[in-house]
Amino acid sequence: MTTTLTFNSQTLPFRTDFAIAGANCLLSTNSPEVLQATVRSQTKSASGNAFSFEMEVIVHADMDATPERLPHFRGLRHIVFANLPPCSFLTYDLLRKRVYAVLSSSAARDPSFWHTLLLPITIGVLGTTIGVAPLHSACLDRSGSGILVAGLSGVGKSTLATALAQAGFALISDDWTYLSRQQSTLLAHGLSSPVKLLPDAARFFPQLRSLIPKPALNGELAYEIDPKQWKGFTVKTTTVPRHIFFLERASTPGCHVIPSRPEYLRDFFEKSGERLPNEIAAARTFRTELISTLSSCPSWILRTGDNPQITAEVLSDFLAENNRATA
Numbered sequence: 324m325t326t327t328l329t330f331n332s333q334t335l336p337f338r339t340d341f342a343i344a345g346a347n348c349l350l351s352t353n354s355p356e357v358l359q360a361t362v363r364s365q366t367k368s369a370s371g372n373a374f375s376f377e378m379e380v381i382v383h384a385d386m387d388a389t390p391e392r393l394p395h396f397r398g399l400r401h402i403v404f405a406n407l408p409p410c411s412f413l414t415y416d417l418l419r420k421r422v423y424a425v426l427s428s429s430a431a432r433d434p435s436f437w438h439t440l441l442l443p444i445t446i447g448v449l450g451t452t453i454g455v456a457p458l459h460s461a462c463l464d465r466s467g468s469g470i471l472v473a474g475l476s477g478v479g480k481s482t483l484a485t486a487l488a489q490a491g492f493a494l495i496s497d498d499w500t501y502l503s504r505q506q507s508t509l510l511a512h513g514l515s516s517p518v519k520l521l522p523d524a525a526r527f528f529p530q531l532r533s534l535i536p537k538p539a540l541n542g543e544l545a546y547e548i549d550p551k552q553w554k555g556f557t558v559k560t561t562t563v564p565r566h567i568f569f570l571e572r573a574s575t576p577g578c579h580v581i582p583s584r585p586e587y588l589r590d591f592f593e594k595s596g597e598r599l600p601n602e603i604a605a606a607r608t609f610r611t612e613l614i615s616t617l618s619s620c621p622s623w624i625l626r627t628g629d630n631p632q633i634t635a636e637v638l639s640d641f642l643a644e645n646n647r648a649t650a
Contacts (some may be wrong), residue, residue, distance in 0.1 A: 330379045330423060344446050344512040345503035345561075346375035346453045354382040357426070360437040375453040378422040378445070386410045386427035394540050401602040403448050407440055409433070415448045417603050422449070439547075440540070443514050446501060451599060451606040455512070456502045456613045459595040462495035462511050462562065463487050465642065469511045469562035471500060472625075473591060474570035479631065482524050483570060483638075486631035490639055493557040494518070494550050502564070502613050509616055511564045517547040527631050530554075566642065567620055573628035578637040580625055585618035592617070621645075 328334070335351035341361045342348075352358055357380050387410060395406040403415040410427035422445055430436045450457045460473035461484035470492070474480050481497040488494040496513030503510050522544055525531040530553070536544040550556045567588060568580075592614045599607045623641075627634045 328381055328383065328425060330381065334381065335379055340374065343442060344450070344455050344501035344514060345505070345510060346446070346450075346455050347373070349374040349377045350380065351377070352380040352382070354380065354426075354431045356431040357382065357437070360431075360434055375455075376420040376422065376449055378424065380422075380424045380426060382426045382428055382431040384428060386412075386425060387429060389427075393542075398600075400600050405444065405448075407436075407444070409436070411436075411441075413441075413445075415445070417449060417452045417600070417606070420449065420453055439516055443499070443516050446514070447499065447597075450501060451597070451610045452603055454503055454609070456610045457596065458500045458502055458511075458592055459498070460500045460567075461497045462500040462513060462564070463492040464495055464559050464562040465492050467563065468565040469495065470638075470642070471511065471564055471567045472570055473567060473595075477521075478570050478572055480570060481518055481520055482527065482631045483634055485518060485520065485524070485528065486635035487638070488550065488553075488556050489632075490635045491557075492639075493559040493562075495559055495562055497550075502617065504613060504616075509564055509613070511562050513560055515551065515558055515560060518550050518553075519545040519547055521545055564617060564620055566645075567617070567622035568625040568638065569622065571624055571626045573626050576628045578625070578627040578629045578634050580623045580637070580641050583622040583624050585622070587624075588618045588622050589614050 335353055337355065337358045338351050339358055339361055340347060340349050350361060389410050391408060391410055392406045394408060397404045401418040405413045407413065409429045411430045413422060413424045415422055446455060447457050460471045461480040463470045463484060472480050472483055484494060484497040495511060497518045501512040503512065519539055520531065522536045524546065531546050534546050536546050539545045550558050569583060569591065596610060625638060
């Protein structure tokens with residue numbers, strides 16, 4: 324079966340705009356459900372600001388009849404193709420800063436699809452081309468100061484971020500943080516996405532034991548919790564980054580904070596970022612400049628063999644002492 328779809332003002336009669344992670348999107352769609360999804364989950368873009376990117380979304384009944392596929396991504400120079408469940412196909416044009424999406428009706432009716440899949444993936448793929456650099460780190464806020472917790476996948480960023488949020492820090496993000504520049508100020512953004520915790524996190528957070536872990540986008544079993552619904556959590560969407568910690572696991576008990584060098588920070592974030600094609604060299608330069616500016620913030624290696632609650636307490640005490648020393 325072949326279906327030909329045309330993306331134009333006749334086939335996409337509904338339009339709106341919204342802000343996400345410091346970027347402004349102009350959305351066109353044929354679906355009232357998709358239109359409402361932006362109203363429920365995102366903020367209105369600032370009046371008069373230029374649009375960072377455009378998204379055109381068609382909801383088509385034929386997609387409901389296509390076989391379900393596992394999430395899949397394929398890049399061809401500045402074009403990225405994506406299959407997302409349930410039965411949805413997207414094309415990202417990084418050069419023209421546009422997104423073309425064909426969704427199944429089940430995807431359009433599911434608010435979590437928009438909130439936990441489509442928008443986070445869109446910002447992750449397009450981000451650097453539209454003035455938003457994705458950083459592989461958790462982010463929290465304490466009294467207006469942003470704390471980035473970076474580290475390799477599986478090192479425990481989400482677990483520590485959850486423990487810090489329980490200890491009174493405001494949660495911005497648990498895995499990916501989005502860096503932008505507003506005039507001369509760096510801003511770190513989160514998407515209020517669900518926090519993903521691996522099954523062994525139930526040892527440290529008894530609240531998880533009543534939940535059932537489910538396959539995440541990468542196939543791993545994980546608990547997904549809505550931070551806005553977790554008792555005692557405070558959630559923010561934006562902060563100013565002031566401190567950066569690189570989380571490392573130790574094989575023996577103990578928690579140590581070791582000063583880091585700016586070049587370590589630059590090297591980590593450059594290597595952990597997505598590879599960008601030659602056609603968008605300006606985006607690569609932009610990301611390097613933002614990371615270089617971020618490297619002026621003090622940074623440390625946080626090496627721990629303790630549980631997340633103890634590690635959160637050590638980090639909290641260290642920040643308090645550091646603030647007193649620099650006051």
